[in-house]
Amino acid sequence: MKVLYISHSAKLYGASKSLLELVRKMKEKGVEPIVVLPVKGELQRELGKSGIANVVIPYKQCIYYSEIQIMDILRYIRTNIIAVRDIGRLIKKEQIELVHTNTLAVSVGAVTACLLKIPHVWHFREYLKEDFDYKILNTGMVHNLVQRSSRCIAVAEGIKRKYQKEYGIKPVRLYDGIDCSAYEHPVNMTKSAGKMAELLLAGAICEGKGQWDAVRAVDILVKKGIAVHLNIVGNGSPAFIKELKTYIANRGLTKYISIRPFTKKLQELRIQSTIVLVCSRMEAFGRVTAEAMLAGKTVIGTDTGGTLELIGKKEERGYLYQYNHPEELAGKIEYVLLNRQEAAEKETKAQRFIKKLTDMDRYTDRIINIYKEATEK
Numbered sequence: 001m002k003v004l005y006i007s008h009s010a011k012l013y014g015a016s017k018s019l020l021e022l023v024r025k026m027k028e029k030g031v032e033p034i035v036v037l038p039v040k041g042e043l044q045r046e047l048g049k050s051g052i053a054n055v056v057i058p059y060k061q062c063i064y065y066s067e068i069q070i071m072d073i074l075r076y077i078r079t080n081i082i083a084v085r086d087i088g089r090l091i092k093k094e095q096i097e098l099v100h101t102n103t104l105a106v107s108v109g110a111v112t113a114c115l116l117k118i119p120h121v122w123h124f125r126e127y128l129k130e131d132f133d134y135k136i137l138n139t140g141m142v143h144n145l146v147q148r149s150s151r152c153i154a155v156a157e158g159i160k161r162k163y164q165k166e167y168g169i170k171p172v173r174l175y176d177g178i179d180c181s182a183y184e185h186p187v188n189m190t191k192s193a194g195k196m197a198e199l200l201l202a203g204a205i206c207e208g209k210g211q212w213d214a215v216r217a218v219d220i221l222v223k224k225g226i227a228v229h230l231n232i233v234g235n236g237s238p239a240f241i242k243e244l245k246t247y248i249a250n251r252g253l254t255k256y257i258s259i260r261p262f263t264k265k266l267q268e269l270r271i272q273s274t275i276v277l278v279c280s281r282m283e284a285f286g287r288v289t290a291e292a293m294l295a296g297k298t299v300i301g302t303d304t305g306g307t308l309e310l311i312g313k314k315e316e317r318g319y320l321y322q323y324n325h326p327e328e329l330a331g332k333i334e335y336v337l338l339n340r341q342e343a344a345e346k347e348t349k350a351q352r353f354i355k356k357l358t359d360m361d362r363y364t365d366r367i368i369n370i371y372k373e374a375t376e377k
Helices: 014-030 040-051 072-096 108-116 138-147 157-167 213-223 238-250 266-272 287-294 305-311 326-338 342-355 360-376
Strands: 002-006 032-037 053-056 096-103 120-124 149-156 197-202 228-233 255-261 275-278 300-301 320-323
Touching: 002 014, 002 072, 002 108, 014 032, 014 040, 014 287, 014 360, 032 040, 032 072, 040 053, 040 120, 072 108, 096 108, 096 360, 108 120, 108 138, 120 138, 120 157, 120 360, 138 157, 149 157, 149 360, 157 305, 197 213, 197 266, 197 326, 213 228, 213 238, 213 326, 228 266, 238 255, 266 287, 275 287, 275 326, 287 300, 287 305, 287 342, 300 326, 300 342, 305 320, 305 342, 320 326, 326 342
Parallel strands: 002 032, 002 096, 032 053, 096 120, 120 149, 197 228, 197 275, 228 255, 275 300, 300 320
Antiparallel strands: none
């Protein structure tokens, strides 16, 4: 089966990493993947290394953050009309049997599949409004395209409930598969965190990802004489990063907090850490949570969305706090440092849980079955 995958981005963050691992495994299982990207970038390079066919066709996302201008709308329409034409030509040339759009942020794949009357599978990986305060540019059109799609996949129970209600559909809930071998690391059963506990917060640096919670929690802990060091790793708005750095400097926290750009060596930092923080306002699935669990690390995350689903309502596999409550986060960090044996037991339980939940063979087998159902329908 030849499948065309539509990516919203060429950056190698959560959704794109999940797409990369998916198409690698699909190729092993006999699916012929071709990935379409809007621009050149890291994802394209990684696809090339894996021998995955890919094509760059410029198109724009169907979501926006702030107020949108008429010129932006005109550029969106013009660019995407051309993209739909070019994607259609690619589908005919390669005799594509099914189109799989990787996120709700782009609609060109759905439009093209609809026009050519071939099956379309749509992967829902984001809340949009609740996590990033995004809005859909053309809600009526997207609503219609979702209903016309052969199948929709939700990466968590919360995502399934939201779009089932919003679009009147029945998405398949399927947690992401993950290449566990890239992240698995033995749980450290030692009770001591060392002289200074290392904390890690990785991901896009922006308002919704909760860096302020982490920074202010460290401020509270340092003032109490608790030795911690926080690594904030990722890329983001220069203005937002400057604001964080100014606060850190003014509060005398430069020794205790480092802000680093995105790195391919994130696993090394993860292994060196005592605790991984997931401070997002609302994670759909929470790949960073899953990766930390696979690495045998204690996760402290917000009590919302996919983070709550992975950690558990009763904190079976980590610890929870309320978003925008840094004093509660500081308290949970202090508790973990004082109760390392309990934390290590949760790390072991979390690692077993996430390995089973994100098993790549089971995941890709389910998706292949979804493809078969869609093409038969």
